[in-house]
Amino acid sequence: MSLVDLSNVVKRFGALTVLDEASLNVEQGEIVAIIGRSGSGKSTLLRCINGLEAIQAGRIVVDGTVVNEPGTDLRALRQRVGIVFQSFNLFPHLSVERNITLAPRVVKHVPNAQARELARVALRKVGLEDKIDAWPDQLSGGQQQRVAIARSLAMSPHLMLFDEITSALDPELVGEVLKVLEEMAREGMTMMLVTHEMGFARRVAHRVVFMHHGKVWEQGPAAQTLAKPNTPELETFLSAVLH
Amino acid sequence: MIRDLSYIDVLYLIAAMRWTLALTVIAFLGGGIVGIVIALLRTANWPPLRWLGALYVHGVQGTPLLAWLFVFFFGLSIFGITVSPWIAAAAAYSIYAGAFLGEIWRGCLQAIAKTQWEAGASLGLSTAQQLRYVIVPQAVRIAIPPTVGFLVQLIKNTSLAAVIGFVELTREGQLTTATTFRPFTVYLIVAALYFALCFPLTRWSRRLEGRLHVAR
Numbered sequence: 001m002s003l004v005d006l007s008n009v010v011k012r013f014g015a016l017t018v019l020d021e022a023s024l025n026v027e028q029g030e031i032v033a034i035i036g037r038s039g040s041g042k043s044t045l046l047r048c049i050n051g052l053e054a055i056q057a058g059r060i061v062v063d064g065t066v067v068n069e070p071g072t073d074l075r076a077l078r079q080r081v082g083i084v085f086q087s088f089n090l091f092p093h094l095s096v097e098r099n100i101t102l103a104p105r106v107v108k109h110v111p112n113a114q115a116r117e118l119a120r121v122a123l124r125k126v127g128l129e130d131k132i133d134a135w136p137d138q139l140s141g142g143q144q145q146r147v148a149i150a151r152s153l154a155m156s157p158h159l160m161l162f163d164e165i166t167s168a169l170d171p172e173l174v175g176e177v178l179k180v181l182e183e184m185a186r187e188g189m190t191m192m193l194v195t196h197e198m199g200f201a202r203r204v205a206h207r208v209v210f211m212h213h214g215k216v217w218e219q220g221p222a223a224q225t226l227a228k229p230n231t232p233e234l235e236t237f238l239s240a241v242l243h
Numbered sequence: 244m245i246r247d248l249s250y251i252d253v254l255y256l257i258a259a260m261r262w263t264l265a266l267t268v269i270a271f272l273g274g275g276i277v278g279i280v281i282a283l284l285r286t287a288n289w290p291p292l293r294w295l296g297a298l299y300v301h302g303v304q305g306t307p308l309l310a311w312l313f314v315f316f317f318g319l320s321i322f323g324i325t326v327s328p329w330i331a332a333a334a335a336y337s338i339y340a341g342a343f344l345g346e347i348w349r350g351c352l353q354a355i356a357k358t359q360w361e362a363g364a365s366l367g368l369s370t371a372q373q374l375r376y377v378i379v380p381q382a383v384r385i386a387i388p389p390t391v392g393f394l395v396q397l398i399k400n401t402s403l404a405a406v407i408g409f410v411e412l413t414r415e416g417q418l419t420t421a422t423t424f425r426p427f428t429v430y431l432i433v434a435a436l437y438f439a440l441c442f443p444l445t446r447w448s449r450r451l452e453g454r455l456h457v458a459r
Contacts (some may be wrong), residue, residue: 052361079367089362093380102376103366155366 001064003028003159003190004049009058011044011214018044020214021058026159026192031185033201033222034194036211037237042194045211046161049192050074050081063158079107082152083161086168088144090136090151096123097132100151108155122150126180142173146180153184160184162193178204198241202226210234248423256432259415260440266401266411269333271394274340281345286352296345303342309403311335316407328408336397336404343393351386352378391448395441412436 004026011019018041026032034042047053048060051067051074060067065077091099100122101115110118116132123129126146136144145165152160162181166174178200185191185204195201201208202222209219210233218231229235284296303311315331326334355378363373402413410418416433420426 050365052365074364075367075369078365083365085358085362087358089358091359091362091377091381093384103368106372106376107367151366 002026002061003030003063004192005059005061006045006049007059009045009048009060010056011041011048011053012056018214019048019055019058022211022214022216023058024209024216024219026190029188029190030207031191031205032193032207032209033205034192034209034211035196035198035201035237036217040211041214042211043163046083046163046192046194049159049161050078050083052083075107079103079155080158081161082155082157082159083163084145084148084152084165086164088136088141088148088168090144090148092136094136095132096128096134096136096139096147099136099147100154103151104154118154119150122154123147125153125183126150127176140173141169142176145169145177149177149180149184159190159192162191162195164194164196166195166197196241198226198238210237212237245424246422248419248425248428252419252423252429253432256412256415256419256429256436259410259412260436262404262409262411263398263401263440266332266336266404266409267394267398269329270336270340270397270401273333273337274344274397277337277341278344278348281341282348282352285345285349296349300342300346303338304346308335308339308400309406311338312403312407328404331407332404332409336401339400340393340397344390347389347393348382348386351382351389354385355381387451388448391444395444398440398444399437 002025004024006022006024008021008023009019010017010021020041022041022045024032024045034045036042044053048055049062049067051072055068058068062077063080066072067074067077091102094102097116097119100119101110101112104110104118105112105115119132120129123132126149128143128146128150131139131143131147136147139147149165166177169177174197178197181191181193181200182204193201193205205222207219208222208225210217210225210229210231212218212233218225218229218234220230225234226238229238281296281299284292285300287293287296312331312335315326315334316328319326319331359377359381360373363377364370368376401409401411404411405414405417412433416429420429423429
């Protein structure tokens with residue numbers, strides 16, 4: 001069974017249909033890059049997967065949990081599905097360590113000493129172990145984003161969602177964040193990432209999903225799909241972003 | 244009978260400050276409890292709760308505190324319920340302060356970006372945990388200056404409790420004036436005593452604001 005299974009998902013914001021019968025499967029260990037114009041529904045698709053957005057029709061099953069049912073324990077699901085946002089969303093009133101250990105301590109009841117070790121391990125993965133006692137506002141954008149990734153990793157998720165995580169960064173800081181993602185990819189993490197970094201998508205993703213008008217318009221193996229798109233819409237999109 | 248203003252009168256005025264202080268403490272505690280409830284109602288997800296909160300705030304902010312004091316002290320006695328001045332004052336001031344503190348704190352809660360709630364939710368925190376560990380600690384910092392500002396207003400508004408029999412600072416000033424006929428001096432002293440209460444608070448709030456730099 002797929003780790004993520006979306007079938008005919010419909011999401012509307014008022015009169016605006018953002019997802020129009022979108023269907024997508026993601027297997028365990030797979031890395032899927034979601035591309036498309038702004039407004040095509042990429043971010044919304046991602047946010048529906050961990051229940052941040054409620055859907056109007058269709059069905060979403062993640063890690064054996066039906067997301068869009070009234071009785072679903074979204075809190076339990078979110079412990080297994082990490083998400084990293086474009087704007088980092090670190091907690092500004094907490095140190096790096098506390099940012100990372102808040103959820104393990106409060107949600108999983110990990111004792112304090114053990115939680116600090118957890119933070120250390122997570123920070124080592126993103127190359128920021130020396131920043132454990134720093135405050136978010138003392139870090140660069142790239143460092144903040146890596147702490148946000150560490151914060152998600154500390155919950156040992158089965159799936160990681162990345163919502164345009166390099167879009168708010170200065171160009172010279174993009175590389176350090178992508179390097180962390182590549183490392184996670186090597187370790188076999190299942191990842192879905194909404195991205196504008198086509199080079200990165202081609203290099204790291206197994207599959208590219210192109211979204212258009214709220215639908216999964218075209219998908220296929222990354223290198224092949226990006227080199228030889230089947231639909232004119234993807235071709236147009238690629239020529240617009242690659243030039 | 245008119246007599247001279249002496250230092251004894253000043254001591255009486257200073258002593259009367261204890262009622263001003265006691266009323267302020269009661270009003271702030273009662274108003275604080277009501278205010279928390281109102282702030283949570285006003286920020287609730289379920290619209291009827293928000294309406295209920297709004298109704299309360301607009302109702303109370305649109306009526307004078309004096310009217311509430313009268314309602315509880317004199318109004319209830321019409322129905323045969325005798326209310327002690329303390330109970331009446333506690334009820335009236337809690338209702339009044341609750342509406343204003345609730346509005347102040349609602350604003351502070353809403354000033355915290357929605358993405359902070361989302362970040363907490365995404366990590367598996369419950370709504371109560373998001374409030375407790377993520378939202379409230381940040382909101383408290385921005386709430387301090389306006390809350391202390393309101394507290395200063397509250398200190399001065401305790402003088403209204405004189406109408407239901409409290410001999411607090413202002414009322415004591417009136418009584419002293421009546422016996423000494425030195426209104427200018429007496430009320431200057433009264434003003435100075437209010438200032439002595441309020442000014443340190445404002446200074447302290449300014450200090451806290453600096454120390455709890457909003458970012459952390």
